[in-house]
Amino acid sequence: MSEKDVQELERVTICFAGDSGDGMQLTGSQFTNTTAGIGNDLNTLPDYPAEIRAPIGTTFGVSGFQIQFSSSNVHTPGDSPDVLVAMNPAALKVNLKQLVNNGIIIINTDSFQSRNLTLAGYASNPLEDGSLDGHQVFPVNITGLTREALNDVDLSLKEKDRCKNFFALGMTYWMYSRPLETTETWIGQKFKGKDALIEANTKALKAGYSYALSTEIFTTSYKVPKAEKQAGHYRNITGNQGIAFGLITAAKKAERELFLGSYPITPASDILHELAKHRNFGVKTFQAEDEIAGIGAALGAVYAGALGVTTTSGPGIALKSEFMGLAMMTELPLVIINIQRGGPSTGLPTKTEQSDLLQALYGRNGESPIPVIAAAGPADCFNAAFEAARIALQFTTPVILLSDGYIANGTEPWLIPDPGTIPDIVIKQPRTDEEYLPYKRDPERLSRLHALPGTPGLEHRIGGLEKQDVTGNISYDSDNHDKMVRIRADKVGRINRFVDDPELIGKDHGDLLILSWGSTYGPILAAVEKVQKQGREVSWCHLRWINPLPSNLSRFINNFKTVLIPEINLGQLSKVIRAEYLVDARGFNKVRGLPLKTSELLEEIDSILKGLN
Amino acid sequence: MEKDIQLTKEDFTSDQETRWCPGCGDYSILAQMKKVLPTLGIPKENFVFVSGIGCSSRFPYYLDTYGIHGIHGRAPVIASGVKLARPDLKVFVITGDGDGLSIGGNHLIHLFRRNIDITIILFNNQIYGLTKGQYSPTSEKGKVTKSSPFGSLENPFNPVQMALASGATFVARSIDRDPKHLAETLARAAKHKGTAFVEVYQNCNIFNDGAFISLTDPKEKKKHLLKMEHDKPFVFGEKDEHLLAWTGKKFAVASSDMKENGREILKHNENGSGPAVEFMLASLSHGPELPTPIGIFRSIEMETYDEMLTQQVEHAKEKKGEGDLKKLFTGGYTWTNN
Ligand code: SF4
Numbered sequence: 001m002s003e004k005d006v007q008e009l010e011r012v013t014i015c016f017a018g019d020s021g022d023g024m025q026l027t028g029s030q031f032t033n034t035t036a037g038i039g040n041d042l043n044t045l046p047d048y049p050a051e052i053r054a055p056i057g058t059t060f061g062v063s064g065f066q067i068q069f070s071s072s073n074v075h076t077p078g079d080s081p082d083v084l085v086a087m088n089p090a091a092l093k094v095n096l097k098q099l100v101n102n103g104i105i106i107i108n109t110d111s112f113q114s115r116n117l118t119l120a121g122y123a124s125n126p127l128e129d130g131s132l133d134g135h136q137v138f139p140v141n142i143t144g145l146t147r148e149a150l151n152d153v154d155l156s157l158k159e160k161d162r163c164k165n166f167f168a169l170g171m172t173y174w175m176y177s178r179p180l181e182t183t184e185t186w187i188g189q190k191f192k193g194k195d196a197l198i199e200a201n202t203k204a205l206k207a208g209y210s211y212a213l214s215t216e217i218f219t220t221s222y223k224v225p226k227a228e229k230q231a232g233h234y235r236n237i238t239g240n241q242g243i244a245f246g247l248i249t250a251a252k253k254a255e256r257e258l259f260l261g262s263y264p265i266t267p268a269s270d271i272l273h274e275l276a277k278h279r280n281f282g283v284k285t286f287q288a289e290d291e292i293a294g295i296g297a298a299l300g301a302v303y304a305g306a307l308g309v310t311t312t313s314g315p316g317i318a319l320k321s322e323f324m325g326l327a328m329m330t331e332l333p334l335v336i337i338n339i340q341r342g343g344p345s346t347g348l349p350t351k352t353e354q355s356d357l358l359q360a361l362y363g364r365n366g367e368s369p370i371p372v373i374a375a376a377g378p379a380d381c382f383n384a385a386f387e388a389a390r391i392a393l394q395f396t397t398p399v400i401l402l403s404d405g406y407i408a409n410g411t412e413p414w415l416i417p418d419p420g421t422i423p424d425i426v427i428k429q430p431r432t433d434e435e436y437l438p439y440k441r442d443p444e445r446l447s448r449l450h451a452l453p454g455t456p457g458l459e460h461r462i463g464g465l466e467k468q469d470v471t472g473n474i475s476y477d478s479d480n481h482d483k484m485v486r487i488r489a490d491k492v493g494r495i496n497r498f499v500d501d502p503e504l505i506g507k508d509h510g511d512l513l514i515l516s517w518g519s520t521y522g523p524i525l526a527a528v529e530k531v532q533k534q535g536r537e538v539s540w541c542h543l544r545w546i547n548p549l550p551s552n553l554s555r556f557i558n559n560f561k562t563v564l565i566p567e568i569n570l571g572q573l574s575k576v577i578r579a580e581y582l583v584d585a586r587g588f589n590k591v592r593g594l595p596l597k598t599s600e601l602l603e604e605i606d607s608i609l610k611g612l613n
Numbered sequence: 614m615e616k617d618i619q620l621t622k623e624d625f626t627s628d629q630e631t632r633w634c635p636g637c638g639d640y641s642i643l644a645q646m647k648k649v650l651p652t653l654g655i656p657k658e659n660f661v662f663v664s665g666i667g668c669s670s671r672f673p674y675y676l677d678t679y680g681i682h683g684i685h686g687r688a689p690v691i692a693s694g695v696k697l698a699r700p701d702l703k704v705f706v707i708t709g710d711g712d713g714l715s716i717g718g719n720h721l722i723h724l725f726r727r728n729i730d731i732t733i734i735l736f737n738n739q740i741y742g743l744t745k746g747q748y749s750p751t752s753e754k755g756k757v758t759k760s761s762p763f764g765s766l767e768n769p770f771n772p773v774q775m776a777l778a779s780g781a782t783f784v785a786r787s788i789d790r791d792p793k794h795l796a797e798t799l800a801r802a803a804k805h806k807g808t809a810f811v812e813v814y815q816n817c818n819i820f821n822d823g824a825f826i827s828l829t830d831p832k833e834k835k836k837h838l839l840k841m842e843h844d845k846p847f848v849f850g851e852k853d854e855h856l857l858a859w860t861g862k863k864f865a866v867a868s869s870d871m872k873e874n875g876r877e878i879l880k881h882n883e884n885g886s887g888p889a890v891e892f893m894l895a896s897l898s899h900g901p902e903l904p905t906p907i908g909i910f911r912s913i914e915m916e917t918y919d920e921m922l923t924q925q926v927e928h929a930k931e932k933k934g935e936g937d938l939k940k941l942f943t944g945g946y947t948w949t950n951n
Pocket residue numbers: 632633634636637638639668738742743816817818819820
């Protein structure tokens with residue numbers, strides 16, 4: 001065994017890719033847990049096919065998992081991987097174009113047979129035809145080596161071959177100086193009682209590690225030192241988990257039962273799955289017959305006194321819009337969650353897009369100003385869901401929470417909060433010793449008091465017909481309608497008094513203001529940190545509430561030569577900002593079903609600043 | 614418990630002026646409902662009436678209970694949410710043939726199969742009233758209306774058959790002009806544990822007057838109406854002279870002296886006469902020769918969805934303990950940064 005170099009790196013992005021059946025999501029999540037455990041900051045993004053059983057070996061069937069980890073802050077899963085682990089030709093084909101120049105490619109040569117090459121659409125073997133020149137290629141017969149390592153384990157060949165992802169994982173652990181214990185412990189728990197599987201997977205992991213250590217192929221291993229992160233207890237969390245936890249917490253803090261009415265849809269179903277596990281919190285999940293029934297049941301539950309929630313994605317929102325109008329009219333605290341995906345119509349179910357901002361703001365009949373809040377990242381989903389529920393309950397209004405496929409499935413470390421420090425959500429109840437007027441309002445919030453069924457003396461009827469001010473009786477009076485339309489709008493505006501203004505990073509005047517919302521937070525933060533380090537003056541404000549728009553925005557938005565709004569759509573926030581503030585905002589728009597790239601943003605910022613000087 | 618609650622129909626009268634057309638069958642249903650509610654032994658504040666859109670769906674406004682006037686066709690889902698969130702409440706759905714069987718048909722069948730403890734009253738007037746007179750999914754084929762000047766081309770739904778087929782545990786039919794029968798049927802439905810469905814033939818005297826005249830006209834009705842009673846033979850006719858006999862495949866009219874001839878006579882069994890008999894009985898509502906049955910087609914006990922959901926919550930609490938946020942947050946892989 002020769003002496004090997006150890007090089008220190010600040011940040012690395014790895015992409016694990018293989019066929020859907022190759023266990024790449026598992027490999028990625030194991031690498032993630034181990035990496036978190038040694039104190040790197042990180043961010044991940046799984047990428048799997050829309051088809052459940054896509055044809056084996058084809059590019060449609062490729063499943064990938066990307067992780068960026070670093071000794072400093074990480075805000076995205078990385079624009080371009082430094083390392084690609086390709087378990088088959090299709091995985092190479094799909095991911096090669098993203099790889100950095102001179103990137104590392106680890107290839108399972110056993111799968112680069114003519115059949116697989118043809119399935120992936122290769123005319124010749126990329127390992128031989130020079131098409132990988134300019135990269136550092138490490139061809140390893142992973143399947144064969146795994147079989148060899150498991151020679152004396154009592155499993156079928158097929159079962160042994162399923163361990164090859166642990167061999168690959170072992171190699172990357174050596175390359176990036178990661179310990180094996182976290183994964184060994186996990187294997188022990190996961191396959192408890194199945195000793196052969198424990199033995200096989202552990203052996204494969206160790207074999208991969210030893211192989212990388214002892215052979216001549218890898219000459220260098222790398223170290224990514226610990227990140228300076230806020231002290232505390234952490235876990236990894238996906239955006240959808242964050243939403244589920246945020247809702248459970250809100251229900252507990254509001255002393256309401258959580259009721260979810262939902263119809264399965266990608267990429268929102270994981271919220272339903274997560275919440276369905278937690279019946280011991282009194283959580284009731286109702287898998288409805290369709291999207292409309294999902295929201296309708298949630299609204300019924302709200303009327304009866306639950307924290308009612310419905311979860312879906314864009315096409316589902318389209319179906320729910322009539323009920324959202326009823327929630328608006330009856331002024332009931334319903335939380336509507338849209339995990340956006342590529343549209344229109346069925347669009348790109350597994351790909352991300354900031355597709356539905358305008359739908360959320362305006363997609364209903366009549367004047368129907370529903371408050372809209374957007375989550376900025378996986379961990380922020382927890383806070384955003386909690387805040388959506390709090391505002392809904394305290395303002396007696398439906399609230400729309402926007403997330404998207406990127407942050408729904410992506411993970412990042414979450415500083416676990418102490419439940420005791422999370423404030424209660426106090427909801428005012430009507431008095432039973434005086435006349436109950438369903439539409440009498442709180443003078444400050446303009447919220448109404450919602451009398452719960454079962455309360456003697458407060459029997460009342462509500463519905464979708466226009467209400468008379470104060471009494472809530474049906475009214476067709478024209479002046480009353482004008483008044484009520486304005487009250488409903490005014491109420492939304494008042495939410496600003498009870499939520500924090502978004503932070504303005506940088507000066508309140510200057511050459512360039514970046515304005516953004518939702519899942520673009522990570523890539524933009526990474527870009528802004530970079531340009532600020534370079535000493536350039538760029539200001540940035542990331543919106544949390546988009547309806548109402550924050551009150552501080554008008555104080556500075558007109559003080560900049562350029563306002564840039566990056567979005568994963570054709571400029572939906574841009575339209576709103578231009579209309580509301582009469583500023584000549586310009587968009588930076590990419591609608592590829594992918595998160596924005598920090599590098600592209602940097603180029604855009606560069607060219608704007610150059611043009612100004 | 615029941616004895617403590619003393620309510621009258623006045624307690625259930627809201628301050629809203631009733632706004633159906635004079636002579637509309639809806640008035641009768643409202644009146645009978647107000648009579649039935651105080652007899653159920655349920656505190657007034659525990660009633661929730663949910664409706665969709667249409668003439669019938671104004672119903673909740675006229676009752677002084679909790680209520681939601683929802684959106685078109687969706688009352689069953691709102692009601693499901695109310696009941697699942699609060700199993701202690703007594704929940705009614707008020708719907709019509711357009712609301713419940715056309716725009717909301719999907720929800721109704723799913724409510725039936727789930728057996729959530731909700732009482733559904735469907736006012737069937739075989740026409741769209743609120744939108745001023747188009748044919749509905751229960752209108753007879755060939756019906757001439759504003760939207761079908763050359764006659765409608767659609768076969769009608771049979772609501773009772775639909776409910777039976779979807780697995781409803783209580784299925785009944787009554788008629789607006791027979792207050793006694795209506796009140797009894799409503800009371801039975803309201804007391805049923807599980808999804809209860811009552812189709813009420815309701816006359817829309819503005820757009821479809823006389824749709825059920827053969828069943829309500831004092832001179833005619835005895836010939837055409839069959840009042841089903843549990844454990845009794847299916848007897849009808851001016852002097853109860855006819856008998857509905859089961860041939861093994863279908864029903865046929867026989868003379869009621871058949872009884873005396875010593876042959877086996879089919880008696881009505883609410884608690885499960887089997888799908889064949891239930892279905893054939895339900896189908897009679899369209900035949901010209903055979904009578905139209907009213908009464909209870911099916912009344913069976915089955916565990917309700919709301920009960921089972923409550924049990925799941927209780928079991929989970931017993932097994933895992935009352936939800937603890939700290940445990941929830943730290944479940945799975947965690948680490949500490951110093
Ligand atoms: S239109 Fe017909 S159903 Fe509607 S209220 Fe008038 S009479 Fe009754």
